[in-house]
Amino acid sequence: MSKIAVIGGAGYIGSVVSHELRDMGHEVTIFDNFSTGHRRFVKDFDVFEGDIASTEDIHRFFSFYQPEALLHFAAKALVSEGEEKAVSYYRNNTLASMQLFLQAIESGCQRFIFSSTAAVYGIPKSTPIDEGVKLDPVNIYGKTKKSTEDFLFALAEKGLCQVISFRYFNAAGASSRYAVGEDHDPETHLIPNVCNAILQGKNLQIFGNDYQTQDGTCVRDFIHVDDLSRAHCLGLSYLLQDKDAKSQAINLGTTTGYSILEIVSQAKRLFGDFNFEYQDRRAGDPDNLVASNAKAKEILGWVPEHSLESILTSAMAWHKKTTSA
């Protein structure tokens, strides 16, 4: 059992991981400012309310709590908002993250798991994308994550820390075990918006139908949040079991891409008909993002278990419960 700090642990992915780490026997403390997180996801956890942009908060956190490892989920993560608010995205996702990691190292915590993103790849020349592809993000969000990754790997190269940077593709679905699902405001992610369109009888908005894909809509690789969570647990064991464990950037995806229209048609098959309408493209959205996950399998023995159907049905069950609660 180890003492683990989960930064941004009240959010969608961080809270599922916090639950699973605790079930493994770890002592988990969450640090969150609740800007997009939910108190109901972490009701019975030890929570430190603070902001990573405040050096005082970070300092206070590490002075009373000495974790052996830190998982960092806290970020602003809306691609189009990032285009409008570049300063705030660099402040939160890069500058504040750097301060957090430096303070952790100075406090004796040197094992890190960082939430990176497929957006660091930019517009890939081919798919599936493996970790060796040159990073060339096309949006501010991806750029802020790449800067933080570069910083972490530079520190790791100097022997100051060990890092896994997980590059998630599209996290989706709900964790029925831990009663956590996607609840962002505004909600920009496709699958919760499909559920909301069906449950609230609204039109689903599809952004762009002139992409270079089979049907003109974007193609994405959707990965169930429970699969993501298991990868973090394996990643943490990898770092904790070997003090010489090599730092790694690892994709987390399924290797299968679905276009937005394919998701719509699967959702209609499962839940019945609903309407959608096309809007203009959103700034910074690449055509096609599908992961190779060979490295995650090789290094962590991780293979995703959930299908698209499981993602859709778990999300819908969670949204139904939340809407009627």
Ligand SMILES: NC(=O)c1ccc[n+]([C@@H]2O[C@H](COP(=O)([O-])OP(=O)(O)OC[C@H]3O[C@@H](n4cnc5c(N)ncnc54)[C@H](O)[C@@H]3O)[C@@H](O)[C@H]2O)c1
């Ligand atoms: N959801 C996805 O599909 C996806 C894909 C790729 C990468 N990611 C990355 O995964 C991470 C988690 O994503 P999520 O969907 O769970 O997001 P989320 O918004 O649900 O969770 C982020 C959490 O961090 C907290 N937070 C944000 N800024 C903070 C700050 N300055 N100080 C303290 N806490 C702060 C929020 O309150 C929230 O609890 C993010 O870093 C995101 O960039 C997510």
